[in-house]
Amino acid sequence: MNGEIMYQLRDVLEQAQSKGIGVGHFNVSDWLLLKAVSASAQELKVPVIVGASEGEREFMGVGQIAALVKSLREEHDFPIFLNADHTHSLNSAIAAAKAGFDSIVFDLSALPFEENIRRTKQALETLKSINPAILVEGEIGDIGTGSEIHESAPDRSKSLTTPEEAKEYVERTGVDILAPAVGNMHGMLQAMVQGDVRKRLDLARIREIKDATECLLTLHGGSGTDNGDLQKAITAGINIIHINTELRVAWRHGLEDALAQNPHEVVPYKLLPAAEESVKQVVLERLRLFNQAQRQPRTTPAQADGEKIAQEYRV
Numbered sequence: 185m186n187g188e189i190m191y192q193l194r195d196v197l198e199q200a201q202s203k204g205i206g207v208g209h210f211n212v213s214d215w216l217l218l219k220a221v222s223a224s225a226q227e228l229k230v231p232v233i234v235g236a237s238e239g240e241r242e243f244m245g246v247g248q249i250a251a252l253v254k255s256l257r258e259e260h261d262f263p264i265f266l267n268a269d270h271t272h273s274l275n276s277a278i279a280a281a282k283a284g285f286d287s288i289v290f291d292l293s294a295l296p297f298e299e300n301i302r303r304t305k306q307a308l309e310t311l312k313s314i315n316p317a318i319l320v321e322g323e324i325g326d327i328g329t330g331s332e333i334h335e336s337a338p339d340r341s342k343s344l345t346t347p348e349e350a351k352e353y354v355e356r357t358g359v360d361i362l363a364p365a366v367g368n369m370h371g372m373l374q375a376m377v378q379g380d381v382r383k384r385l386d387l388a389r390i391r392e393i394k395d396a397t398e399c400l401l402t403l404h405g406g407s408g409t410d411n412g413d414l415q416k417a418i419t420a421g422i423n424i425i426h427i428n429t430e431l432r433v434a435w436r437h438g439l440e441d442a443l444a445q446n447p448h449e450v451v452p453y454k455l456l457p458a459a460e461e462s463v464k465q466v467v468l469e470r471l472r473l474f475n476q477a478q479r480q481p482r483t484t485p486a487q488a489d490g491e492k493i494a495q496e497y498r499v
C-alpha cells in the first residue's frame with residue numbers, strides 16, 4: 185500500500201458531477217484492451233472506470249481482472265475503478281464484490297418492475313454487507329443486449345424510463361446509481377460504424393429523471409452516439425458513459441491491419457501493439473469529450489477527498 189491515495193468511486197463521481205463532466209466507462213475482455221484504457225486515462229490525467237460483463241469476466245477470470253486493475257491502481261497511483269457490468273445473478277454479483285470490484289450493475293431490467301425492485305433491494309443489502317463502499321447500480325427500461333453490430337434497431341420508444349418510475353425505483357431499492365433507458369441502446373448498426381448515422385438521446389427525459397431522483401446516472405450503450413448529445417446528456421445529469429462496441433470495432437480493425445501488413449509475423453508482442461493503439465485512439469477521443477466541462481454543471485457538496493483528486497486529475 186506504500187501510502188497510496190485510496191480513491192473512492194463515489195467521491196470521484198460526485199466531484200465530476202460538480203464540475204459538469206462525465207466519467208468514461210470502457211469494457212475490456214483482455215489485457216490489451218485494459219492496457220489501452222489505462223494508458224489513455226493516465227495520459228489525459230482523468231479518472232476512468234473499467235467494465236467487465238459476465239461474459240467478459242468469464243473469459244478473463246473474476247479474480248484475475250480484479251488483480252490486474254488493482255495492480256495498475258497501485259503501481260501508477262491513479263483513479264482507475266472496476267465495475268461488474270450487467271450482472272444477472274446474485275452469485276455472480278457476490279463473486280465480483282468479494283474479488284474487490286468497486287461497483288456492480290445488477291441488471292434485472294428484463295423482469296417485471298415489482299420483482300426487479302424486490303430482488304435488486306435484496307442484492308444491494310447482500311453486496312453492501314460484503315463491502316459497504318461498493319456502489320450498486322440498478323436498471324429499468326429496455327436498452328437491448330449485446331455490444332455488437334446489429335442488423336436493425338427495434339423501436340424502443342415505448343420502453344423508455346419515466347421520471348415517476350425512476351423515482352419510485354430509486355427510493356424503494358436504495359440503489360447508488362440508476363441506468364435509465366433514454367434513447368440509448370447497446371451495440372451499433374453498421375451505418376453507425378461507418379459514421380453515417382448517430383444515436384440520439386432524449387435529453388429532456390434525462391433532465392426530468394435527474395430532477396426526480398437526484399441519483400447518479402449511467403448511460404449504457406454510448407457507442408455511436410452523437411457527440412453533442414453526449415455532452416448535453418452530461419449537463420442534463422448523466423455521470424457515467426459506457427463505451428464498448430466502438431472499442432471492439434477498433435480492436436478488430438487494428439488487428440486486421442497488423443496481420444495484413446505483417447503476413448508472416450507470429451510474435452504477439454509485435455502484432456498486438458497496433459490493435460492496442462487503435463483502441464487507444466477511440467478511448468482518448470471519448471475521454472476528451474466527456475471531460476470537457478460544460479457551462480452549467482450540477483452542483484453537489486464537494487468532498488475533501490474529491491478536492492484532492494480534482495487537483496490532480498482535473499475532475
Ligand SMILES: [Zn+2]
Pocket residue numbers: 269270370404405426
Ligand atoms: Zn450496458
